[in-house]
Amino acid sequence: MTIATFMFYFFEVMAALSALALIFVRNVFYGALLLLICLLSLAGIYVLAFAEFVAVTQILIYAGGILVVIIFGIMLTTKISGKPLVVKHGNWLAGIFAGISMAALLMTFFSQESFSVSPIPPVSKYGAIEQIGIQLMTGFALPFEVAGVLLLITLAGAAVIASTIKSKKI
């Protein structure tokens, strides 16, 4: 067993275990930390799947950005009493049924299909990250611009929604 295979299984087990624990945990803050473990293990899996740029983006944006925003949200929606925010559970039957049926559906499909590597790998003289940069500026220029506009709209929209200044009644 090579070290890469061992690391692959390690990250896989970490991601699966933290996702499983996220179902049962009751404290919201612990839930956010478990999601952080899951996201970091997925970044490790991306590195082992030759997707270095996606892995770095995952760590920077998910683990560094979204998790911080979520933890801010947890702290802002907790009543200041010192006790942690504890979640009630409900709908166990429906949840378990939906989860198991979805997992069974996907796993049956994956076990029946056999995916194979495309026969002629095209050779490129650039590295992976250079290739992604070139693609962003050529083939994916329109989605790139649209993503920028979407981020701008989100920035303005989130600021407007979350601001506490009373607006005039329309």
Added chain:
Amino acid sequence: MAPIDHFLYLSAFLFSAGIVVVIVKRNAIMVLLGIELMLNAANLNLVAFNILQPGLFTGHMFALFVIVVAVCEAAVGLAIVLRVYQHYQTSIPDEIQDLKE
């Protein structure tokens, strides 16, 4: 290199766990965490299928755009949760039943 099947089974498991979290938890922020988990499962599938096409980076590009959209969704979702919490003093989705006071 490990076969691609492991990626697919892991992503199926993560997606199902995300669905269970979304349905079972009675807190808006936990529901958002479940949605993030499901988006990550889809991302893992995109990256895994990109292994089958060496030299092409379409899957990576798609995963990057999914991450961008996930950022927008998390920001706007948390802003809405904050606003609803200020108005109703609760973040339990079942107890929020009115559109207007």
